Amino acid sequence: MDFEPSPEQQMLIDQVRRFVREEIIPLEAGLDPDASELEPADHARLVEKTKAMGLFGIDIPKAFGGPDIDIVTRTLLAIEMAQHRAGLYVPCYGTFGGAGLAQIFEANEDQKERYLYPTLRGEKKAFFGLTEPSGGSDPARAIQTRAERKDNGWVLNGAKIFISNADRAQYGIVFARTDAAKGRAGITCFIVDSDTPGFHVRRVVHTLRSSHYATELEFKDCWVSDHQVLGEVNKGFAVANDRLTRQRIPYAAGCIGVAIAAHEMAIEWAKMRSTFGEKLANRQAVQWMLVDNEIDIRSARHFTLEAAEKARRGLPFRTEAALAKLIASEGGGRVVDRSMQIHGGMGMTKDLPLERWYREMRIRRVGEGPSEVQRMVIAREILGSNLR
Amino acid sequence: MSIRLRLDKPWRSLDAEEVARLPGQLGVYQVADARGVLVYIGQVGARSPFGLRSELQRELAERGPGLTFRVEVNMQYRSRWFELLMVHQADHGSLPADNARNPPPLGRLSPA
Numbered sequence: 295m296d297f298e299p300s301p302e303q304q305m306l307i308d309q310v311r312r313f314v315r316e317e318i319i320p321l322e323a324g325l326d327p328d329a330s331e332l333e334p335a336d337h338a339r340l341v342e343k344t345k346a347m348g349l350f351g352i353d354i355p356k357a358f359g360g361p362d363i364d365i366v367t368r369t370l371l372a373i374e375m376a377q378h379r380a381g382l383y384v385p386c387y388g389t390f391g392g393a394g395l396a397q398i399f400e401a402n403e404d405q406k407e408r409y410l411y412p413t414l415r416g417e418k419k420a421f422f423g424l425t426e427p428s429g430g431s432d433p434a435r436a437i438q439t440r441a442e443r444k445d446n447g448w449v450l451n452g453a454k455i456f457i458s459n460a461d462r463a464q465y466g467i468v469f470a471r472t473d474a475a476k477g478r479a480g481i482t483c484f485i486v487d488s489d490t491p492g493f494h495v496r497r498v499v500h501t502l503r504s505s506h507y508a509t510e511l512e513f514k515d516c517w518v519s520d521h522q523v524l525g526e527v528n529k530g531f532a533v534a535n536d537r538l539t540r541q542r543i544p545y546a547a548g549c550i551g552v553a554i555a556a557h558e559m560a561i562e563w564a565k566m567r568s569t570f571g572e573k574l575a576n577r578q579a580v581q582w583m584l585v586d587n588e589i590d591i592r593s594a595r596h597f598t599l600e601a602a603e604k605a606r607r608g609l610p611f612r613t614e615a616a617l618a619k620l621i622a623s624e625g626g627g628r629v630v631d632r633s634m635q636i637h638g639g640m641g642m643t644k645d646l647p648l649e650r651w652y653r654e655m656r657i658r659r660v661g662e663g664p665s666e667v668q669r670m671v672i673a674r675e676i677l678g679s680n681l682r
Numbered sequence: 683m684s685i686r687l688r689l690d691k692p693w694r695s696l697d698a699e700e701v702a703r704l705p706g707q708l709g710v711y712q713v714a715d716a717r718g719v720l721v722y723i724g725q726v727g728a729r730s731p732f733g734l735r736s737e738l739q740r741e742l743a744e745r746g747p748g749l750t751f752r753v754e755v756n757m758q759y760r761s762r763w764f765e766l767l768m769v770h771q772a773d774h775g776s777l778p779a780d781n782a783r784n785p786p787p788l789g790r791l792s793p794a
Contacts, residue, residue: 328728328760461788461790462787494792495789496792496793497765498687498761498768504758506760507761
């Protein structure tokens with residue numbers, strides 16, 4: 295496969311790169327080092343710019359008004375959008391818009407009217423409620439939140455943890471066990487409005503990512519009607535799984551973008567900084583660290599674009615997405631770590647973005663399926679019926 | 683594992699001597715008026731030259747004497763600040779008066 299960008303892709307890449315360097319980074323210099331939001335006026339102004347560029351809502355399918363950009367190109371652009379201090383988790387501070395939760399595109403027409411279209415118009419926000427205190431890596435077995443039949447609907451009882459944006463969202467997608475005897479075939483996906491009686495955001499969960507927080511949720515006799523079932527009863531796990539696979543490609547792209555930014559900083563610093571009468575760039579120890587950065591970045595880019603290309607062609611890409619997520623998150627962490635080492639004491643300070651990337655990149659080895667789960671997915675492919 | 687939602691440090695007089703003792707670290711703080719009513723919840727980020735000490739010096743200069751304050755050193759000053767504001771809103775139905783003048787985008791908490 296040839297992953298060199300086409301002239302059309304390169305034009306879009308250059309456009310986004312200019313946007314990051316000329317619009318985002320100068321504004322970011324005036325924000326708190328852990329900020330995750332622009333001033334509202336700046337955000338609104340930049341959204342108008344991305345709309346004028348024809349790139350607003352690039353993840354929205356064409357049928358729903360998106361700009362019809364294929365997943366390989368979107369991956370290339372996601373790599374660019376992440377190349378600033380907040381870029382790993384808040385690429386360009388959300389000024390390119392978002393498509394919301396992928397599952398809502400699979401909703402029925404009534405649900406689309408109530409949830410999808412308001413989300414695409416920016417009127418509603420959503421959360422994704424899968425992980426529970428009993429575990430997140432193996433949701434099929436860990437889900438203990440129960441949904442029981444009552445009055446043409448379901449009563450939810452249980453808890454969720456590490457849920458982003460639940461305190462600000464108008465609704466969420468919540469996975470609950472509807473048949474205790476059936477394992478993964480006993481889980482159903484529900485759409486829950488956040489003003490439903492019995493739905494509670496109990497507390498903030500602080501993490502390494504100090505710019506943002508997760509939340510812990512409680513469902514206490516929370517009744518939802520049959521109209522809130524997303525997809526089919528007892529087939530919710532497929533909904534969750536599909537999302538987890540798809541999400542791994544942009545997740546990997548963000549890691550690559552930050553790794554490139556850290557690597558470029560390290561190169562620049564190594565060429566400028568002298569110790570004991572010699573530029574760092576002339577020292578083999580530093581050269582080798584830069585070479586290892588280059589290897590990590592190039593391999594992550596290759597595997598991520600391979601996964602995106604398979605997805606673009608409509609081929610199975612579960613293994614490739616796992617490889618991409620694994621290599622980009624682990625390699626990205628190493629790149630940031632080496633780049634901090636090259637910067638010495640300055641690399642540890644909040645004056646530079648490296649310390650934020652270091653903390654946030656660590657989360658990437660766990661978020662969206664930890665490295666060990668990715669290896670399990672890949673091992674199944676190697677050892678299973680598709681042994682090559 | 684105990685989870686502290688609310689800030690439970692001791693109140694101190696907002697005066698030059700107390701403020702001079704503060705560390706230069708990052709964190710959050712609260713200011714209360716003479717009646718003990720909480721009027722402001724603040725955060726101290728990395729742009730502050732001497733962290734909590736600088737911010738409380740600024741508060742003293744702007745607000746004058748007769749108030750009390752308390753601080754919590756916390757590297758997660760942003761998410762902790764959001765948490766304290768949301769907990770206050772849940773407990774009292776509103777933000778502290780000086781936060782309410784320019785409220786940040788906040789979510790909803792219903793602490794147990």
